[in-house]
Amino acid sequence: MKNDTPRSRRKFLQQIGATGAMLGAAPLTSLAAKEKAEERILHYERKTSANDKVRLAVIGYGVQGHFDLNTALKVPGVELAAICDLYTGRLENARELHGKDLFTTINYKDILDRKDIDAVFICTTDVWHARIALDALAKGKHVYCEKPMVYKINEGYPVMEAAKKSGKVFQVGSQRVSSIGYAKAKELLAAGEIGKLNMVNAVYDRQSSIGAWQYTIPKDASALTTNWDKFIEVTEKMAFDAKKFFWWRAFKEVGTGVAGDLFIHLLSGTHFITNSLGPESIFSTGQFSYWKDGRNLPDVMSGVMQYPASKAHDPFLLTLQVNFISGTGGQEVIRLIGSEGVIEVNGNNITVKHSLMPEAPGFGGYDSLFTFSKAMQAEMQKEFEAKWTPEQRKRKTKEDIVFKAPEGYSDHLDHITNFFDAVRTGKPVVEDAEFGFRAVAPALACNESYFSKKIIQWDPVRMKLK
Numbered sequence: 088m089k090n091d092t093p094r095s096r097r098k099f100l101q102q103i104g105a106t107g108a109m110l111g112a113a114p115l116t117s118l119a120a121k122e123k124a125e126e127r128i129l130h131y132e133r134k135t136s137a138n139d140k141v142r143l144a145v146i147g148y149g150v151q152g153h154f155d156l157n158t159a160l161k162v163p164g165v166e167l168a169a170i171c172d173l174y175t176g177r178l179e180n181a182r183e184l185h186g187k188d189l190f191t192t193i194n195y196k197d198i199l200d201r202k203d204i205d206a207v208f209i210c211t212t213d214v215w216h217a218r219i220a221l222d223a224l225a226k227g228k229h230v231y232c233e234k235p236m237v238y239k240i241n242e243g244y245p246v247m248e249a250a251k252k253s254g255k256v257f258q259v260g261s262q263r264v265s266s267i268g269y270a271k272a273k274e275l276l277a278a279g280e281i282g283k284l285n286m287v288n289a290v291y292d293r294q295s296s297i298g299a300w301q302y303t304i305p306k307d308a309s310a311l312t313t314n315w316d317k318f319i320e321v322t323e324k325m326a327f328d329a330k331k332f333f334w335w336r337a338f339k340e341v342g343t344g345v346a347g348d349l350f351i352h353l354l355s356g357t358h359f360i361t362n363s364l365g366p367e368s369i370f371s372t373g374q375f376s377y378w379k380d381g382r383n384l385p386d387v388m389s390g391v392m393q394y395p396a397s398k399a400h401d402p403f404l405l406t407l408q409v410n411f412i413s414g415t416g417g418q419e420v421i422r423l424i425g426s427e428g429v430i431e432v433n434g435n436n437i438t439v440k441h442s443l444m445p446e447a448p449g450f451g452g453y454d455s456l457f458t459f460s461k462a463m464q465a466e467m468q469k470e471f472e473a474k475w476t477p478e479q480r481k482r483k484t485k486e487d488i489v490f491k492a493p494e495g496y497s498d499h500l501d502h503i504t505n506f507f508d509a510v511r512t513g514k515p516v517v518e519d520a521e522f523g524f525r526a527v528a529p530a531l532a533c534n535e536s537y538f539s540k541k542i543i544q545w546d547p548v549r550m551k552l553k
């Protein structure tokens with residue numbers, strides 16, 4: 088996501104070429120020979136949208152606020168109107184980057200009151216998402232709300248209702264749902280490429296202090312410079328704690344841990360690819376393995392979810408894993424396992440591997456056959472050979488394929504472009520409030536399960552805890 092620098096974007100647009108919007112899909116035969124799997128570059132259609140001006144404000148100008156804004160400014164016609172943040176150093180940084188005349192404030196309501204602002208990006212700490220989203224929709228703004236859509240499950244219902252009633256665009260910021268790679272995985276699954284889906288293993292591992300959320304804390308961090316009293320307005324009263332402000336993900340009072348930070352990406356991706364409405368039972372457990380820095384949410388966590396049969400899919404089991412001290416060095420992968428193969432989703436790249444059972448049942452080899460009398464073995468061997476042709480006894484093979492996104496491709500740019508397209512044309516977005524809630528509710532239920540040590544029952548159709 089973070090490689091959509093102007094240079095790589097430019098390079099990518101050059102690759103697409105001035106004449107057409109499509110990139111060739113020719114197999115790269117030399118690589119195919121090396122990797123024993125055919126490799127294809129995914130088709131990519133450049134989005135076109137009218138260049139009508141859209142005036143944007145960013146609420147929460149931390150790390151993701153910067154990334155989201157930089158990407159938004161690559162979409163033609165998008166203009167920055169204002170930035171809001173609680174930490175004074177970030178407002179100073181905003182003026183340094185975007186000019187001293189930029190409207191900056193610590194009070195997001197100042198932004199919502201301005202008539203010249205069409206859309207807001209909510210990139211604050213999770214605990215603030217619902218409150219700001221509701222206030223922004225009430226003031227007639229289009230909303231791009233970072234994941235997780237809400238901090239508590241019961242905050243989701245008013246947000247969904249407000250988004251529906253407002254007639255405004257509401258999109259959640261899990262950019263992977265706009266990835267051409269994910270779209271390909273969805274298409275391959277629907278086409279039966281791996282047979283019937285029965286399991287999804289989704290992993291997001293890291294092995295670094297920053298990966299474990301220990302971001303650099305500025306030297307001037309204080310209750311004053313962070314507007315601490317305002318920060319905790321939507322949560323419990325607490326004494327100033329720089330870690331709770333800058334490493335908020337690790338603290339349940341303001342953050343949602345690995346579940347809200349990373350399970351959510353795996354869930355959004357899985358739901359998009361499978362068209363699923365969500366799981367019916369959720370269990371999660373975790374431990375404090377390495378980053379013993381005062382955090383009260385685990386650094387190693389797993390979730391298990393059972394997805395019931397639906398119109399879109401057969402029942403499947405989802406396992407989620409986040410390990411912040413993983414000797415793998417880190418990995419992000421969703422493996423969709425079916426009766427005839429596996430689709431592996433690695434970022435925007437997709438690998439399809441096949442394994443087909445022979446038509447004939449197993450007979451001989453590691454079997455009980457050799458333990459029978461010689462006469463019985465011979466008689467049964469004869470019968471088996473008469474019943475099944477050599478062809479039926481063999482595993483059928485099917486070519487493995489690797490699909491790669493073109494160089495410089497950015498799902499983040501696609502996701503944000505989709506948002507502005509919807510603002511301009513009124514067309515629906517994929518990751519609307521309902522989609523966002525269907526992903527965040529089971530993620531947050533993982534935290535509930537972890538704390539209560541209970542299996543959480545969820546009704547994925549009515550979107551209610553049971």
Ligand SMILES: NC(=O)c1ccc[n+]([C@@H]2O[C@H](COP(=O)([O-])OP(=O)(O)OC[C@H]3O[C@@H](n4cnc5c(N)ncnc54)[C@H](O)[C@@H]3O)[C@@H](O)[C@H]2O)c1
Pocket residue numbers: 088146147148149150151152171172173174177193195209210211212213215233234235260261262317318332333347348
């Ligand atoms: N889509 C993605 O891949 C992705 C990646 C990273 C973060 N995120 C999401 O983006 C959000 C921000 O994450 P981050 O890494 O930028 O955190 P961060 O701590 O770097 O930034 C959050 C900022 O929000 C500000 N803030 C908090 N409450 C506020 C309020 N009431 N009004 C105005 N500003 C307020 C803080 O001052 C801080 O500067 C989170 O919800 C996170 O889950 C999404």
